[in-house]
Amino acid sequence: MKFEYHQPKNLKEAGKYLLLNNSIPFSGGTDILALMKDGIVNPDHVVNLKTIDGLSDIKFETGKGLSIGALVKIKEISQNQMIAENFPVLKIAASEIASPQLRNMGTVGGNLCQRPRCMYFRDDFDCIRKGGGTCYAFEGFNKYHCIIGGGPCYIVHPSDLAVALLALDAAVIIYSDGKQKQIPIDDFYILPESDAMSETILKPGEFVTGIFIPELKSEARSTYFKFKERDVWDFAIVSVAAIIRKNNGIIEWGSFAFGGVAPKPWLDNAFNKSIAGIRVASGSIENVVTKAFDNAQPLQLNSYKIPLVRNILRRVITQLSA
Amino acid sequence: MKIKVSFILNGLQVTVETEAHRRLLDLLRDDLNLTGTKEGCAIGECGACTVVMNKLAVNSCLVLAGQIDGAEIITIEGLMKNGALHSLQQKFIEKGAVQCGFCTPGMIMSAYALLLSNKNPDEEEIKEAIAGNLCRCTGYKQIIEAIADSEI
Numbered sequence: 001m002k003f004e005y006h007q008p009k010n011l012k013e014a015g016k017y018l019l020l021n022n023s024i025p026f027s028g029g030t031d032i033l034a035l036m037k038d039g040i041v042n043p044d045h046v047v048n049l050k051t052i053d054g055l056s057d058i059k060f061e062t063g064k065g066l067s068i069g070a071l072v073k074i075k076e077i078s079q080n081q082m083i084a085e086n087f088p089v090l091k092i093a094a095s096e097i098a099s100p101q102l103r104n105m106g107t108v109g110g111n112l113c114q115r116p117r118c119m120y121f122r123d124d125f126d127c128i129r130k131g132g133g134t135c136y137a138f139e140g141f142n143k144y145h146c147i148i149g150g151g152p153c154y155i156v157h158p159s160d161l162a163v164a165l166l167a168l169d170a171a172v173i174i175y176s177d178g179k180q181k182q183i184p185i186d187d188f189y190i191l192p193e194s195d196a197m198s199e200t201i202l203k204p205g206e207f208v209t210g211i212f213i214p215e216l217k218s219e220a221r222s223t224y225f226k227f228k229e230r231d232v233w234d235f236a237i238v239s240v241a242a243i244i245r246k247n248n249g250i251i252e253w254g255s256f257a258f259g260g261v262a263p264k265p266w267l268d269n270a271f272n273k274s275i276a277g278i279r280v281a282s283g284s285i286e287n288v289v290t291k292a293f294d295n296a297q298p299l300q301l302n303s304y305k306i307p308l309v310r311n312i313l314r315r316v317i318t319q320l321s322a
Numbered sequence: 323m324k325i326k327v328s329f330i331l332n333g334l335q336v337t338v339e340t341e342a343h344r345r346l347l348d349l350l351r352d353d354l355n356l357t358g359t360k361e362g363c364a365i366g367e368c369g370a371c372t373v374v375m376n377k378l379a380v381n382s383c384l385v386l387a388g389q390i391d392g393a394e395i396i397t398i399e400g401l402m403k404n405g406a407l408h409s410l411q412q413k414f415i416e417k418g419a420v421q422c423g424f425c426t427p428g429m430i431m432s433a434y435a436l437l438l439s440n441k442n443p444d445e446e447e448i449k450e451a452i453a454g455n456l457c458r459c460t461g462y463k464q465i466i467e468a469i470a471d472s473e474i
Contacts (some may be wrong), residue, residue, distance in 0.1 A: 001343045002323075002341075002343055003342065003343055004323050004342070005323055005325060005342035005386075005388055008390070017445040026386070028384075029384050029385065030381075030384050033345070033365075033366075033384045033386065034364075034365035034366055037365060038365070046342070046386075048388055050388075050389065085418070098366075099366075099454020100379055100432065100435075100450065100451055100453060100454050101369060101372055101379050101380050101381045101432070102381065102384075102454065104380050105384060139327070161465065214451055232449075232450075232454075233367070233453055233454055240339055
């Protein structure tokens with residue numbers, strides 16, 4: 001791996017370098033260096049965003065919400081007291097990411113922009129996501145692939161933070177063409193049917209500068225459950241980010257997001273609507289949960305994810321409404 | 323493309339000129355002859371290359387040369403003082419926490435980073451701190467005991 005290394009002083013300079021041919025943004029390096037080592041990504045230009053001031057802050061404004069800079073480390077989110085108190089779902093998701101070493105280096109922006117873990121993508125296969133003509137997972141080993149939203153590529157998005165942020169209705173702030181703009185996180189990620197070679201809307205010259213999370217009502221309770229095969233340092237088989245507000249035994253409002261099920265962090269608006277207004281003690285939770293993902297289209301080896309996601313839903317709803 | 327980086331390595335000021343694509347691990351092992359730090363998977367999964375950077379455990383295989391300018395780095399070679407093994411090193415021997423030894427430097431550096439911020443970790447905290455370090459010999463039990471018995 002040989003490349004030119006750029007150290008921009010501000011957003012504008014970074015944007016300029018990122019317009020160079022075959023240029024990538026660089027922050028913690030925990031995913032991109034592994035991709036470069038395996039020859040999946042071979043940049044001519046590496047743009048170190050860490051030299052830019054003002055992207056490393058965590059700021060909470062009462063009445064508005066929480067701003068987190070793209071260069072904030074995962075460890076900082078997992079250990080921030082204010083985040084633990086106001087946004088438990090985000091704290092738990094951050095704590096569940098990878099290993100201490102990687103949380104010490106990995107950044108929020110990098111976590112949102114990490115590439116998929118599909119073994120065909122990460123290995124020496126000329127798959128659709130790398131510009132080839134075939135998705136090898138479709139008829140191959142697809143135990144870890146998506147059950148909804150797939151085609152022509154069947155990855156799942158690996159970010160834990162993104163799932164929590166989606167439930168929190170966060171916006172991703174990106175630098176684009178001289179200015180910063182907020183994109184709802186659900187619009188930041190795309191499905192393979194619109195572009196199978198990218199997970200996000202980012203175009204050359206654009207990069208993530210931060211995220212914004214609107215304040216939650218104080219009575220909201222939230223959590224994140226990540227099911228993995230190995231207890232530590234593993235990606236989600238299925239994960240659920242859950243936020244509910246309960247009043248007099250009734251779930252007034254719920255916001256759920258799902259990881260490990262789709263090529264992007266997955267939002268099911270119909271599910272969120274169906275959870276609102278149900279009485280916890282009435283057994284209606286079961287009616288709602290058994291309908292979740294009834295439109296899934298699992299592949300040969302991953303239909304187990306449907307009962308798994310429903311079981312996780314039962315667990316988190318029971319926990320939050322207790 | 324060459325870049326120049328200055329950092330503190332095991333208490334000494336070091337300046338190196340190197341290619342931008344090289345990793346901290348390459349600088350340590352190949353240029354500075356500190357081969358205690360091991361290369362395992364080289365993609366951040368095994369932890370064999372763990373060193374302490376600015377008081378935190380990091381995978382040196384995933385740190386680019388350009389990122390260490392101004393940093394303070396401690397490797398396994400930096401733990402021994404005045405010819406005496408560090409408490410962690412001594413306890414790893416006493417508790418039988420070393421078998422093939424390949425994971426040991428990384429394991430000890432993760433433990434060292436833990437002890438820097440937490441002088442009396444409990445078992446869960448120790449397990450958490452070494453979650454990014456794979457050992458295929460010991461079964462971890464002796465490693466956890468060794469760390470629990472160590473002091474900084």
